[in-house]
Amino acid sequence: MLETIQQLVQHAPVFILVLFRVAGLLVLAPVLGSARIPPTIRVLLAVILSAAIYPMVPAAAVVPASLAPLAMAIGSEMLIGITMGFCLYLMLTGVQIGADLVGYQMGLGMAHLVDPNTELDSTVLSEFYLLVATLIYVLMNGHIALVRSLADTFRTVPLMGGSIGLDVLDAMITVLTNAFVLGVRVAGPALTAIFLATLALGFISRTMPQLNILAAGFPIRITLGICLIVVSFGGIGILFEDSLVRVLQAIGGMFL
Numbered sequence: 222m223l224e225t226i227q228q229l230v231q232h233a234p235v236f237i238l239v240l241f242r243v244a245g246l247l248v249l250a251p252v253l254g255s256a257r258i259p260p261t262i263r264v265l266l267a268v269i270l271s272a273a274i275y276p277m278v279p280a281a282a283v284v285p286a287s288l289a290p291l292a293m294a295i296g297s298e299m300l301i302g303i304t305m306g307f308c309l310y311l312m313l314t315g316v317q318i319g320a321d322l323v324g325y326q327m328g329l330g331m332a333h334l335v336d337p338n339t340e341l342d343s344t345v346l347s348e349f350y351l352l353v354a355t356l357i358y359v360l361m362n363g364h365i366a367l368v369r370s371l372a373d374t375f376r377t378v379p380l381m382g383g384s385i386g387l388d389v390l391d392a393m394i395t396v397l398t399n400a401f402v403l404g405v406r407v408a409g410p411a412l413t414a415i416f417l418a419t420l421a422l423g424f425i426s427r428t429m430p431q432l433n434i435l436a437a438g439f440p441i442r443i444t445l446g447i448c449l450i451v452v453s454f455g456g457i458g459i460l461f462e463d464s465l466v467r468v469l470q471a472i473g474g475m476f477l
Contacts (some may be wrong), residue, residue: 291463
C-alpha cells in the first residue's frame with residue numbers, strides 16, 4: 222500500500238502537466254469544450270483523457286519544485302491546448318459570421334437568439350448553420366482526430382518544452398485565412414442574389430415611384446435568401462468538410 226502511494230506521488234507532477242495541456246484543449250474545442258456541458262463533467266472528461274494519454278507520454282524532464290517555474294510550465298502546457306482548440310473554434314466562427322451576414326441581409330436581424338457558447342446575440346440562421354457544422358464535425362470524427370493530434374504533441378513537444386515559434390504563427394495565420402474564406406464562401410451565393418435583387422428593385426422604384434420599395438423588398442429578400450440557402454446547402458456542407466480536413470491537418474502539424 223505504501224509503495225503504491227509512493228508511485229502515485231512520483232507520477233503526480235507529470236500527470237498534472239498532462240492534465241493542464243488537455244484542459245487547455247477543452248477550454249475552446251468544439252463539442253468537448255462546449256459551454257452546454259456542465260463544468261464538473263468537463264473536469265471529469267479532462268481527467269479521463271489525461272489518464273488515457275499519460276501512458277503514451279515519453280519520459281519527461283524533472284518537474285520544477287519551486288512555484289514560479291512550475292507556474293510557467295503549467296501556463297505553457299495550457300497554452301498549447303488552448304491554441305489547438307482555438308484553431309478549430311475559428312472554423313465554426315467563420316461559418317457563423319457568413320450565416321450572420323446572410324441573415325442580416327435577409328432581414329432576420331431582428332430575430333435574435335443567445336448563443337450559449339459565447340453568450341452573445343446571434344441570428345436564427347447563424348444558430349442553424351452552427352448546429353449543422355457541429356453535426357458534420359462529429360460525423361467525421363473531428364473530435365477524435367483533435368484528441369489524437371493532442372496526444373501526438375507529447376512526442377513532438379515534450380513537457381515543459383513548448384514554445385510559440387514561427388511555424389505555430391504560420392499555422393495560425395493559415396487557419397485564420399481559411400476561416401475568413403469559409404465565411405465568405407458560405408455567404409457568397411445568397412449575398413450576391415440579394416444584392417442583385419436589391420439593385421433590380423432600385424431600378425424598378427425609379428420607374429414606378431408609387432411602389433413602396435421597403436414593403437416589397439423584405440419578402441423578396443427573405444424568399445430569395447431561403448431559396449438560395451436550400452439550393453447551396455449541400456455545397457456549403459462539402460466546403461465546410463474540406464476546410465475542416467485542412468485545419469485538422471494544420472493542427473496535427475502545428476507543433477512538429
